[in-house]
C-alpha cells in the first residue's frame with residue numbers, strides 16, 4: 001500500500017501534541033495527529049482541570065470549617081459526592097469536541113486510533129500507513145506499575161475522578177502530588193486517608209521545610225502519614241483491602257476500601273514499536289538530545305510526559321511541544337529551560353514552588369540569602385483565618401536574583417507566578433521590593449517576605 005505523506009505526524013493529542021501544531025501549521029506544513037482516546041489528553045480530561053473542581057470543593061469545606069472565626073454560624077456541611085463528580089464531568093464534557101474544532105480550523109488532520117512505528121519514517125494506525133519527514137512522540141504517561149502481589153486491586157486517579165461514591169477509607173501508595181491533592185479532598189469530605197511513602201520525605205523533590213508545613217496541616221485534618229515504608233503486598237480482606245508494609249524493620253498492615261496508585265507516572269511508550277522506528281530507549285526511557293530529538297533517529301522528537309527527564313506538568317508539555325514544533329520548522333536549535341517553571345501541589349491549602357530548593361542551592365555551593373516567614377500572625381493571614389501561611393525565598397547574594405520561592409497557604413499558588421516571572425526576566429529582589437502593590441492583598445506581603453535586603 002502507498003503510504004499517505006505528511007510533513008509531520010504527531011502521536012498523541014494532549015497538551016504536548018497540540019503544542020507542536022502551532023509552529024508547524026504556521027509554517028504551512030501538512031500535519032496529521034493520531035489520538036487513541038480523548039483529544040486534549042490527560043490534563044483537561046483526567047488530570048488538572050477535573051481534579052481542580054474537586055479541590056475547589058475542598059476549599060469550600062475549608063472555608064466552612066473556619067466560618068466561626070468570622071462569627072458565622074453554619075451547620076455541619078454535607079458534601080454530595082455523586083453530584084460533585086457530575087459537576088466535574090459536566091464542566092469538562094465539551095473539551096474534546098472544542099479541541100477537535102480548533103484542530104480542524106488549524107488544518108490538522110486528526111486520526112482516531114493507536115499509532116505505532118513501522119519504520120524510521122512510517123507509522124501505522126488501523127489500516128492506514130502514514131509517512132512523515134518528522135514524527136513526534138507525544139503519548140504522555142501512565143501510572144507506574146507496582147511490582148508487588150495484589151497490584152491488580154489498586155485504582156488510579158482516573159477512577160478517583162469518576163467514582164460517584166465517596167469511599168469511607170483510602171490508602172495511597174506513594175506520597176507525591178496525587179496523594180496530597182486527592183488525599184486532602186477526601187479527608188475534608190470525611191474519608192479516612194492514609195499515605196504510605198517509600199522515601200523519608202513526602203514530595204521528595206520539594207523544599208523540605210515547605211513539605212514539613214504541608215505534612216503538619218495534612219495531619220491536622222486527620223491524614224495518617226507513614227514515610228520510609230516498603231509496601232510488600234495488597235490483599236483482599238473481606239470487602240476491603242489490606243496493604244502490608246514494613247517500616248523500621250517491623251511489618252505492619254493497614255486496611256481501607258480503596259488503595260490508590262500514587263507512586264508516580266512513567267512515559268507511555270511501550271506500545272509504539274520504537275525498535276521499528278529506530279528510536280533508542282532503555283527501560284521505556286527514550287534518549288533525547290537537548291533539543292528533545294531522539295539521539296538515534298533525527299526524524300523523531302519527543303515532548304511532554306513522554307520525555308523521561310523533565311517535570312510531568314501540563315504547561316511544560318505545551319512548552320516542550322512548542323519547542324519541538326519550532327525545531328521542526330527551523331532545524332534543531334531550541335532547547336527547553338525549566339529553571340523558572342512554577343508548580344503547585346493543590347492540597348488545601350496548596351504548596352507552591354518555583355526554582356531551587358534551599359538544599360539544592362546549598363549543594364550547588366551558591367552564596368544565598370534565605371528569608372523564611374511563618375506569616376500566621378500577619379494581618380492578611382489573620383484576616384482570612386489561615387491555618388498555615390508560610391514562605392521561603394532564596395536570593396543569590398552575588399546577583400540579587402531570585403533562585404527559588406516556596407509557599408504553603410497565603411495564596412502561594414498565585415504568588416509563585418510573580419516569582420517565576422521575576423526569575424525568567426531577571427527582575428531582582430530589590431526591584432520586587434520596590435514595586436507598589438495593591439493593598440491589602442497577599443501580593444502586598446511579598447516585599448516583607450523578601451526581608452529588608
Ligand SMILES: Cc1cc2nc3c(=O)[nH]c(=O)nc-3n(C[C@H](O)[C@H](O)[C@H](O)COP(=O)(O)OP(=O)(O)OC[C@H]3O[C@@H](n4cnc5c(N)ncnc54)[C@H](O)[C@@H]3O)c2cc1C
Pocket residue numbers: 011012013014015016017034035036037038039040041042043044046047048049051113114115116138139140141157178268271272303304305306312313314315317346
Ligand atoms: C490526576 C492528575 C492531575 C494532574 N494535575 C496537574 C495540574 O494540576 N497541573 C499540571 O501542570 N499538571 C497536572 N498533571 C499532569 C498533566 O496532566 C500532564 O503533565 C500533561 O497532561 C501531559 O501532557 P502530554 O500531552 O504529554 O500527555 P497526555 O495529555 O497524556 O496526552 C497523550 C495523549 O496520547 C494519546 N496516546 C498515547 N499513546 C498513543 C498512541 N500510541 N497513539 C495515539 N495516541 C496515543 C493518549 O490517549 C493521550 O491523549 C496531572 C496529571 C494527573 C494524572
Ligand SMILES: NC(=O)c1ccc[n+]([C@@H]2O[C@H](COP(=O)([O-])OP(=O)(O)OC[C@H]3O[C@@H](n4cnc5c(N)ncnc54)[C@H](O)[C@@H]3O)[C@@H](O)[C@H]2O)c1
Pocket residue numbers: 146173174175176177178179181196197198199202203204229230231261262263264265311312313343344345346
Ligand atoms: N498539581 C500538579 O501539577 C499535578 C497533580 C497531579 C499529578 N501531577 C503529575 O503527575 C505525576 C504523577 O503523580 P504522582 O503523585 O503519582 O507522582 P509523584 O512523582 O508526585 O510522587 C510519587 C511518590 O511515590 C513514591 N513512591 C514510588 N514508588 C513507591 C512505592 N512502591 N511505595 C511507596 N511510595 C512510592 C515516590 O517516592 C514519590 O514520592 C507527577 O509527576 C506530577 O508531575 C501533577
